[in-house]
Amino acid sequence: MGSPRSSDTGWRDVARDPWAAVLAEAESLRTRAVLSLSIPPIPVPFEEPDETLGDLAFACFVYAKRMQQAPDVIASRLAPLIPRGKFIASATATGGYVNLRVDPAALASETLGALRTAGEAYGAGEPGKERVLLEHTSVNPTGPIHVGRARNPVIGDSLARILRKAGFPLTTEYLVNDVGRQMVLLYWGVTHLKPSDVAPPQSAKEDHALLPYYVKANELAENDPNVNQEVEALIRAFEGGDADLTKAISSVSRQILSGILQTLDRIGVAFDRFFWESDLILQGKIGPVIERLKALPVVQQEDGAYYIDMAPFGVKGRETKWFLTKRDGTSLYPTRDIAYHIDKFTRCDLAITVLGENHRLEYEQLCTALKLLGERLAEAVFYSYVVLPEGKMQTRRGRIVAMDDLIEEAVARAQEEVRKRRPELPESQMREIAEAVGIAALRYNIVRVQAEKKITFRWEEALNFEGNSAPFLQYAHARTRGILGKGGPFEPGDPALLTHPEEARLMKLLARFPHVIGKAAESRRPHEVATFAYDVAAQFNLFYRDCPVLTADPPLRAARLGLVDGTRIVLQGALDCLGLPAPHEM
RNA sequence: GGACCCGUGGCCUAGUCUGGAUAAGGCACCGGCUUUCUAAGCCGAGGAUCGGGGGUUCGAAUCCCUCCGGGUCCGCCA
Known part of the structure; x- marks a missing residue:
């Protein structure tokens, strides 16, 4: 979504972020149109409507209210004032919304250009300074x-x-x-x-x-x-x-x-590094901190033990005293932390x-x-x-599923699948693929879910290799490798030839990759990358079904190879961000 | 007792931060697709009072209040 915030995060290089470029243009065209109607440029987020309506849209209800006019009236007046831009091809008014159509050839050209420039680094943000x-x-x-x-x-x-x-x-x-x-x-x-x-x-x-x-x-x-x-x-x-x-x-x-x-x-x-808590103690780093804490006016004492009463700081409950040291003056975990x-x-x-x-x-x-x-x-x-379905795991009770066991099971299951599907492969390669698939299945199953939701561990889900699963993503990536391997070297094709709806949909996704990375990093939500990777893989499968690459006429073939290679880069990049291996074949 | 987190078709999840146009996927089930770049794929069918209620708003899965259900935490432990 094109909230004004996305253009404020200056560290992202617009030139390498096609979707940000589209949003920036849409924003500027809209602002001009809105101002020319003497409407205050109230920021309204861009949304993505049903694709039959357009590629980007914004609602006019807020403007309508401000101007005391009907939303569809505002929308109909606004739409004709939005001129064609580099990316924005047209604007139409529908039921209080202005729907914008992005020129597929312009987006394709921008995206494939960015992909060619950045290569494997496509999606990366500007190197920052904040360590x-x-x-x-x-x-x-x-x-x-x-x-x-x-x-x-x-x-x-x-x-x-x-x-x-x-x-x-x-x-x-x-x-x-x-x-x-x-x-x-x-x-x-x-x-x-x-x-x-x-x-x-x-x-x-x-x-x-x-x-x-x-x-x-x-x-x-x-x-x-x-x-x-x-x-x-x-x-x-x-x-x-x-x-x-x-x-x-x-x-x-x-x-x-x-x-x-x-x-x-x-x-x-x-x-990158390990920090031993014992070093903190042996290096005498605790004492000075205790002294600093003791000097705080809010720190109180009880039988020689120091504590902060957390009640004034919004902490409620049975016990609000937060102890920093023991009676004998030695440190407690909070002090060490x-x-x-x-x-x-x-x-x-x-x-x-x-x-x-x-x-x-x-x-x-x-x-x-x-x-x-x-x-x-x-x-x-x-x-x-x-x-676990029967409750939480406890190391002391031995009621656990050890990671090592889960990994073994996952790889063994994957091994069976590989043997079934690719019996002609040499044993060593089967093992390699099984390792990649089994481990990816585990990681993906965890990372695709929002962190704060609890997960109930079920073997059949953890070891699911179909649908929304890591092998689905890996398989799509392997398909790109298969086509590219058979296709051989290719010159950049004409992006304007990529007019098939499935091509355009795939291109739009590829264009968003840098934006998705930026957002996921900013919000610290890795699952957003997982959701995106799934969308790309699913869309690639539709392209794969409808758009033959290798047998297409040479100009179209070249253009499609470019799209496949772009998909390869994005899928590999997304898989890499999730720590999922991307085998070349499976 | 209090604070915080979660509640979306039978099951699992996205969408919630940043309110918008018929709530999007997967699993499972049922029915199809392979002389064509890997069928770990694709298409179709059925299946949802977005936990309940109230409020704010032109508009609520999304924001506010409240209740219910599940979880986590409230150690001179770490």
């Missing part, structure tokens, strides 16, 4: 990552890719929570229990191998007072700043983390964190504290957890 630090995933290293947590890396990584494409200099970061009671428990388990004491691990992968020790340690600490005492003693030593112990505990978490990272790597998620963010702000201009919905209050509290300290604020993207 973004995107923290995501940051799951506690106590065991393998499960499907309940899967949205964080998938949303985070997709958002990272989209922000990069949009032009932001971006760093991704994983906060490794290697301090606290749970880590001490895990450490106690691996140092005090023998393999025969714990349940057999599901696999030798480090995160799976160590999980049973964590589970058993939890169980013992709950039921065996002696164990609990030992653990408490360890926690005290740890809290007392025992550097050797802190490092020892951290090294256990590093082992589990390496298993988690292997899993994430397999689904295409990697990080504040210290972490202050550290982050020295390394970026904008800090974004992908967080589960259960962290919403904590985020509000963090922002309140940062505001009180005169620091910048962090931005957050929240998502709801993936739940």
Whole structure:
């Protein structure tokens, strides 16, 4: 939609954004027409009407009201005043709306030109200056990552890719929570229990191998007072700043983390850097923050423990005291989080964190504290957890679907499909395609849904390879590759030859890609790219049905090859933004 | 008790921020399409009081209020 805002975001280069160019022209032609009727240029968003009516439209009700005339009268007076432009071919009035028709040849020429200039970079925004630090995933290293947590890396990584494409200099970061009671428990388990004491691990992968020790340690600490005492003693030593112990505990978490990272790597998620919470403590970065907090007038004390009463800041509930330190003066997580963010702000201009919905209050509290300290604020993207049909997943209960299992299942299912459909392919290539398809199916299934909606995990949905699914997108892309491969090298054709309705529809979508990337980045909503990618793939399939490429007359053939290549670039670009591999054939 | 998030055909989702012209897809079900660039595709059929009610507006899935249902959170844990 062509709200005035889109033309205000100056970082986007209009020359490389065909749809923005169309909107800008429509806006300027309309403004002139409106002014010439002595109507104030009230901004009315452009919308996309049913295609039988036009390509762009705006309602005249607001103008009508202002001028005290009937909307269809205003529309009929306005339409003839909108002259033909570079893109806008005609304007007609229908029932209070002015419908604009975009000249398909002009749009095609603009879009294919932009595609030719930018190549694979088509869709990218102007390189920006604002350094973004995107923290995501940051799951506690106590065991393998499960499907309940899967949205964080998938949303985070997709958002990272989209922000990069949009032009932001971006760093991704994983906060490794290697301090606290749970880590001490895990450490106690691996140092005090023998393999025969714990349940057999599901696999030798480090995160799976160590999980049973964590589970058993939890169980013992709950039921065996002696164990609990030992653990408490360890926690005290740890809290007392025992550097050797802190490092020892951290090294256990590093082992589990390496298993988690292997899993994430397999689904295409990697990080630029890691931040160990223990470093914050060992480097003495907590103390100064505590001192700054204590100096705040709003900070109060109870038995030596410091807290902020959040009630005046809009937080309500049973308990509004937000504790920053313990009675003994040692830090609590909120303090460490504040210290972490202050550290982050020295390394970026904008800090974004992908967080589960259960962290919403904590985020509000963090922002309140940062505001009180005169620091910048962090931005957050929240998502709801993936739940099983029978309820939420819990690591401690073992009621989880491990990501590793889901990946194996997805790839195995994909392998079956490939074998069925492409029995002639060599085994190694079948495996490659199966990996690409299976993993893409998982990621797409998560990223296509708005983050704040909860997802109920169902195998049949997660492993769906038809309809609105990753393989649908990948298949369309593979089709473009197939045609281009057989078509061979081609000279740029005449865009004006692309007059078929399916060609025009496809071209309009390709023209919008840069705009879509910009919007998705700005709104931090990766699913918008998923929706768009589906639209492109579906439209390409219609073009594929109706417009033979290779057998067309040479001039038309060349023009169509250009369109197919453009589709290839856009689909590949969109898939890349979603972290979905794009195999050349499948 | 309070705050926040979600509620769209049997199931899943887009559209909600930025209100507009008959609410758009997918899955499932039923019926079709392959001597033509990969049928993981395409076409057709049925299927929706956009959770209920009120309000604002020329116009509400979209904004406001309220109720209902589901979820999350309100630790000197992290």
